[in-house]
Amino acid sequence: MHKLLSKRPSLRALTLPGLAFLLAMFFGALLIAFSDSTVLKHIGHPLAFLKAAGVAVWQSYLALFEGSVYNPSLATPHDALLSWYPLSETLVTAAPLMLAGLSVALAFRAGLFNIGAQGQFIFGSIAASYVGFHFHLPLGVHLIAAVLAAVVAGALWGGLVGLLKARTGAHEVIVTIMLNYVALYFLMWLLGTTRFLRPGRRDPISPDVLTSARMPLLAGSNYRVNLGIFVALAAATFVWWLLTRSTWGFRFRAVGANSAAAKTAGISVPFVMTSVMAISGALAGLGGAVHVLGSDFSLTSGTAGNFGFDAITVALLGRAKPMGVVFASILFGALRAGGGTMQANTSTPIDIVLVIQALVVLFIAAPSVVKWVFRLKNVKTTGELAAKGWNG
Amino acid sequence: MSLELRGITKTFGALVANDSIDLRVETGEIHAILGENGAGKSTLMNIVYGLVAPDSGEILVDEVLKKISEPSDALASGIGMVHQHFMLVPVFTVAENIVLGHEKTGFAGRLDLNEARERIKKVSDQFNFNVNPDDLIEGLPVGVQQRVEIIRALIYDAKVLILDEPTAVLTPQETNDLLKIMQELKAQGTSIIFITHKLREVKAVADRITIIRRGKVVGNASPDASQNELASLMVGREVELAPERGAHEIGSDVLVVSDLSILDITGRALVSKVNFSVKAGEVLAIAGVQGNGQSEVARAMVNLEPLVQGSITLDGEEIVGKSVRESLHAGIAFVPESRELDGLIGSMSIAENLMLDLHDLPPYARGVQLFPAIVLSQAERQREEFDIRLQSVSDPISSLSGGNKQKVVLARELSRPVKLLVASQPTRGLDVGSIEFVHKRILEERDSGRAVLLFSTELDEVLALADRIAVMYRGEILSIVPAGVSAQELGLLMAGVVNA
C-alpha cells in the first residue's frame, strides 16, 4: 500500500509490458509475412521478399489501427468526427473485458486463479438479459435491476467456487474450468426453452433487451460507446480502493500471500476465499451485463465470446493491478476491434490477435526472455507469477 | 578412508557461508562439527556431497584430489550422507527408496528389487535395525526412516558417513541407539562426520571436534572440554547457558485445559485427554520429542485445530469453539512454531506484518476503511520497543534476519491485551543473541504476571525457563514435574519411560 504513496516512476513499470508487446507484434509480423502467398512468391529474391513482407505487414497493422483508433476515410462532410468511430468500438469491446479482467485480477491478488470468469460472465449475461427482456420496468430502474441481477448471478456462480475451495480444498482452477462448461451447456439448454427462445425463431437466440434496460449511449446514436465503459472504470477504481485502502482487501492480499499465516493471525480464510470469489464473480457478471445491455442486446450461445478467457490475458498483462487491467483491456479491446477490420480489409485473419495476446503474456511471465532480447539490465521484475502446484 | 577439505569457500550474495575451511577426517574416527544455526555447517556438507558447488577449494579422498560436482560423484567416492530432512520418497517402500538411482533391471527393463531386499535384510540384521524392505516410508517412525538412510549409505559402500543434525528428530532413547550405532560403524572402519549443535552428544561420542563460527573454522577441541568451553567457542563469547531466574509471584489459574483431545481429519487421535493448567506469573513448559502431539496442543490453544474435544478455559471463559480471531482477542498471544509458514507473510511489508491481527480495528481502520499512514507510524513505534533492526518498515518482511523476524512476531502478538502467552519453539533456528532476547522477553512477560505456555523440544530451553514441565509422549501427558528435575530424568520421560 505504501508504494502507491511513494513516487516511483511509472514509466519504468511500463517498460517490460511495452517491450513484451513490441516483441509479440514482431512475431505477429513474421506470421503475417510467412503465411502470405504473395510474399512467399518472392522467397528467392531477398529484397523483393522484404519489400512484399513489409507491405503485407504494414497493410495489416494499418488496418488494425484504422479499425481500433482512427480511420480518416470514415469521416463524412457533415461529421468529421466519425473518423474516430473505431475508438468507440474499442471502448465498447474494452468495457466488458475490463470488468472480466478485474475479476481475474482481484482473485489473483487473493492467491486464486479464476479461470471461471467465462462462466460467471455467462451467468451475468443470462440474468441481465432475462431481467432486460422479460420485465417491464421504468427507465433507470430497469437498467439498475438488470445490472444488479447480473452482479448477483455472477457472485453466486463465483462464490460457489470459493466456497468449495474453502470447505473442501477443491482446486479453483479445476473447478472453474469445469464450471465454465456447465455454464455454457446451461445457457444452451436455456436457449432451447420457451421462456428464453425468441418468439418465431428456432435457432438459439433470446429476445432483445428492452430499450429501458439498455446502457445509455454516450456519444449519440452514431457511436455504440455507452455507459458501460464508465461502469468498468468505476469498477476499476473500486477494486483499487478495495485492494489498497480497505480492510477487506488487506485480508485478500494477506490470504493470497500466505494463507497459513493469515489464518494464524485470526483472518478467516474460508470467508476470504468465498467473498473474494463472490466479488470476483460479481465483476465478471457485471461484465456480462455491460455486454448484453450495452452492445449485444440478445443472448446467444456465443454471447460470452472469448471475454472470460481474454480476461485472463488482460489480468496477466496488467499484472493483476487495477490500473494495469484498465490499460491492458483497452489495448486488447483495440486489438479485437481492429482485428475485425483487418480481417475484412486485408488477408490477415483476426485470429492473429490471439497469437499476439498469448505471446505478450508469455513474455510478461518470462521477463528473462524480454530482457535477453533487448539486453536490459535494470528493469525490476516481480515474482507475482511464481509457481504453485495443484497442492498449493 | 580419510577425507580432507582444503580452503573451501562459498558465498551466497553478500553472505560468506564458508570462508576457506580446512578440515581433515581420519579413517575410522567420529569427527564432530559443532556450530550454531547458520554457522555454515550444512553448506559445507552439501559441498562435500556435491549438492552445492563451492566457489573455490579442494576435496581429497585418501589423499587423492576428487572433483565432486554431483551427489553421484560423492557416492562413487565413498561418501554417504544422512540428511537433516530425510531424502526419502514417502510413498515408496524402503526397498524402492534404496534402489532409487542405482536400479537393477531384469527382463524388458523390469525393476528387480530382490537383490536390494536381501542386502537391506542383511544390514538390518547386522545392526539390529529391524527394517522391513517392503514397508512404506510414510508409515514408519522417524527413527526408523533415519535407519533407512543409514542402510542406504552402507549398501552403497560409504566409507565416510555424514550425519547432518541426526538427533534433532529423535527421542533421547533413539538418540542413544544412534550414538551406539555410530560407535559400531566406527569399529568397522567407517569414518563419521557428525554435524550438530548439541554439546552433550558431541562429548559422548566424538573423537575430535571442529568448531565453526560464521563460516570459519575457529578451533578444534577434544571431547574432554567442558560444555561451557565448547559453547564459548561456538558462540564466540562467554555465554550463560541458563538465563538468570529471579524470584517471581505466582498467582491463580489463568489457563485450564481439561480432557483435551485432538483428532486428525481421518478421525485418529493425535492428542488424547490431556489435562494441565497454567497460573499467572508461571511458565509451564510442554516438553517432548517432535511429533508427539505438542504442536497440535499449541495450535488448539487458539483454535487452529479443526477437530478438538474437551475444554480450554482462559480466566474461566471457554475457548474451544471460538474462532481463531476470538481466541486471540480473548487475551492469548500466539507465537507459532514456524515463523516463515505461519507467523509472517513474506511478501508483505514489516509494517503490515505488525498489524495482521488488528488490521480492521482502530487506529488502523474505521469500518472497512484502512489508514495506511497509521500503519506506518504504529510500526515505527513497535520497532523501537522491540529493537527490530531494519532499514524501513515498508520493506518486505523477508528482508529481515531470523531473529528480527521473531521480534516482529513477538511485537505483534504482545500488542494486544494479553493474559496468556503461547510460544511454540520460539527460538528454533535462531542465533544465540536472538535466543537470549527471546528468553528474556518470555521471562519479562512472566514477571509481569502473565501466564506462559512454552512448547519446546530443546531440553536446555525447557530447563532454563520453566517453573513446571509437562512431558508429552504419543499424544498424552506422561507427567508434570517441577523445575528442579534433572536432564536425565526428563530425557527418560520424553522417551516414554514413566517410573524410572
Added chain:
Amino acid sequence: MNSLSAAERRRRRSLYIMAVLAVLSTLVFGLLQKRGQVVTYGFVLDKEWVLIQQWVINSRTAALLFGLIAIAASTVAFLQFRAGKTIGIASAFGAAGIMMSFLSWAAAGKFIPFTGLLQGALLLSVPLIFGSMAGVLSERSGVVNIAIEGQLLAGAFVSGVVASLTHSTFWGLVVAPFAGCLISTLLAIFAINFAIDQIILGFVLNVLVYGLTDFLYKKLLIPYQATWNSGPTLAAIKIPVLWKIPLIGPILFDQSIIVYLMYGVVFLISFSLFKTKWGLRTRAVGEHPTAADSVGIKVNRLRFMNVMIAGMVAGLGGAYFTVGGVGAFNKEMTAGKGFIALAALIFGRWTPWGAVSAALLFGFADNLQSVLGIIGTPIPSEFMLMVPYLVTVVAVTGFVGRVRAPAADGTPYKRGESH
C-alpha cells in the same frame, strides 16, 4: 482401536453412495415407471454389422432387474469390503447395473443400438485417453499440464495438413507427435528453465495454439482447401481372430491403427510407470525431487524428457481428429477435449488405469447423450453433456475421497531450495 485408514474410509463412503444410487434407481427407474413399454437393445455379435441380435424386454421389468442387480452387487461389495477383500468386480457390476437401469428407463419404448453405443463411447474416449496419458507422463514427473488441449489441437492440425500435402496418412501420423512435442517443449522450457507458474503457462500455450491454428486455418486451409486441407483418413483394420470375439470383438478390434497405438501407449505407460527404472525415477521426481537429486538423478532433465514425451502422446491423440477421423482439419476441432482429458486424469487420481477408466466413462456419457438425443428422451442433452464436468467437480471436492496430486506437481525444482 478401530481405525480405518483414510483410503478405507473413502472406499466405504463410495460404497454407501453406490448402494444409495442402486436403491434409488430401482425405485425411480423401476417401480415408479409407467407400465407397458418395452425397450429394445440391439447387439452386433460376431459377423458383419448387418447381423443384429435384438433383445426386447419390458422396460419397467428391465429397470427393476438391473436395479436389483446393482443392489445385490453393492451388498456383495460391502461384504467383501468388510472381509478385507478387493471390491473391484462387484463395484463394476453395481455401477453397470445402475447405468443399465437408467438406460432401460430413459429409452423406454425406443431402440438402443447397444454395440454402437459402446463402440461410439470408445471412439469418443480415444482423444481423452491420449490426452490423459500425456497428463500422467507430465504430472507424475512434477509438471502440471493444462496445455493438453493445445497439444491435441497442434497434433490434429499438423497431421491433417501434412496428410493432405503428402496424400499419405502415414506421414500425417508420423508428424503428429512432433507437433504435440513442440508445444510441450515450450511448456518444458518455460516451466522447468524459467520456473513460471505452470497453470498460467499451460493456459497461455492453449491460447497460442488456438490463435495459430485459427489463423492458419483461415489464411491457408480455407482458401487452398484442395492442397492444404483434404487429407486422407485411416482405414479400420480387423485384428484376425480377436475381432470375432462376441460383443467386444467388433468394438475393440475393428479399429484404425491409432486406436491400436493407444492400447500400446496405455499398456506401455502403466507398465513402465510402476515396474521400470524410468517409472521409479519419474515418480520420485514428481514426489520428492530433492531426494531424487541426492541420489544422482538429473531431476530437470528427466522432467524435460517426460514432458516432451507427453507432448508426443497428446500430439498422436490429436491425429485422431483428422487422419483418424474426418480427414480435414476444422477450426478448434478439439473443442475442449483436452480439458476433459485433464478432468479424467484428476478423476482417475493421476494413475494410468484410473485415467483410462475415467476417460471411458466420460466418453460413454458423451455418446449416451448423443444416442439419447437422437432417439429422444426425458433428459435434455445439455445436462448429459455436463456430466463429465460435474463428476470432476464432485471428485475434487473430495465427496468421494480426497484427490491428491503428486506431491511436487507444479513445483519447479532448483537445487538448494528444498522445503
